[in-house]
Amino acid sequence: MKTLQPDQNKPAVGKISVIHGPMFSGKTEELLRRVRRAKIARKKVQLFKPAIDNRYHATQVLPHFLAQAADESVQVGEAAHVVSHPREIAALLKNDTDIAAIEEAQFLDDSLIDLVRRFSRQGIDVILSLLDQDYRRLPFPIAPAPGSESGSRNVGEYLAIAHESLKLAAICVVCGQDAHHSQKLTLSSVNSEGKPIYKPASFFTEVVTVGTSQELTQNKLFAEKPREFPESIYEARCRYCHVVADEPQ
Ligand SMILES: [Zn+2]
Known part of the structure; x- marks a missing residue:
């Protein structure tokens, strides 16, 4: 039987991972856990968060359970680049970065979908955390990029292009299910x-x-x-x- 030989000229494809679920389901904790593991493995990681997600801390990604203790001086989160547009992620990404981790990806416009595919093609791993449904239980809508005619896109596209996804559940505050x-x-x-x-x-x-x-x-x-x-x-x-x-x- 002929064995497949890896082509040394081809770079490895970056893995696209999506962590999704409702609010309060621990998406941020899971994203940060993966970021910390990657750092232990001496991978170069850059963390990005949308400017809109400023609920608890301006430049750090904090798990919700730590949010109440959030303090500028408490370095419990991971330093994140705060971005308004996906093009800022492209501009900030360093040449030697192995993993781009993007928190609350549903708040960035649809040009992020192409950027994620491009990173993967370039051999950069991408980890996204996102809300999969809006409060109406519909797939979370993604805003079109400025000047783009595209519309009606939603976060389902990230799940479609993901190599791996993890759906998390929260706990119902009414009944505990x-x-x-x-x-x-x-x-x-x-x-x-x-x-x-x-x-x-x-x-x-x-x-x-x-x-x-x-x-x-x-x-x-x-x-x-x-x-x-x-x-x-x-x-x-x-x-x-x-x-x-x-x-x-
Ligand atoms: Zn319930």
Whole structure:
């Protein structure tokens, strides 16, 4: 039998790995675990995060469970490049980088799909963590790159091109079952004790994507009229406890 000989002239193909699931499912912890393992193996890793994901820390990627202890001086996370566009990742990538790890990839525009394929072709491993569904349980939409006519793309494309993927579940805060969905709740009213009342968000509210950032819009609103409670909050829920108001049947 003829044995296959590896072609020394061909570079190894970079492995594309996708870690996906709802909010609070430990995607960041898993991404950071892989980054740390790669560093122990003396691989050169660069970590990137979208500018929109500034919930806890501006330049470090922090696991959610550490978020409350987040402090500029606490070096528990991994230093990350904060980027607004995939082209910044291409520009920041060093020649000797073995692995590009990208956190919350669903917030970057669709030119990232081509960039991930290019990195893989060049022999660079890519690890992505992403939300696979929006709060409506639909594949998370990806914003088109500026000037691009493409539209209606979603994170399913990353799963299609991945060599390996890991789907994580969170815990439903209502019943304790595995949760695969992110429940969006919007502020409905404040009761007589001053406590906020949240209700399931309508199907027709905005999904946070790049360029249509609800958080940024809200921050603008906060600046104009400071509010005590956030307009919307999220939690993990199973299919039975997940509610979308005004959902088309
Ligand atoms: Zn449940």
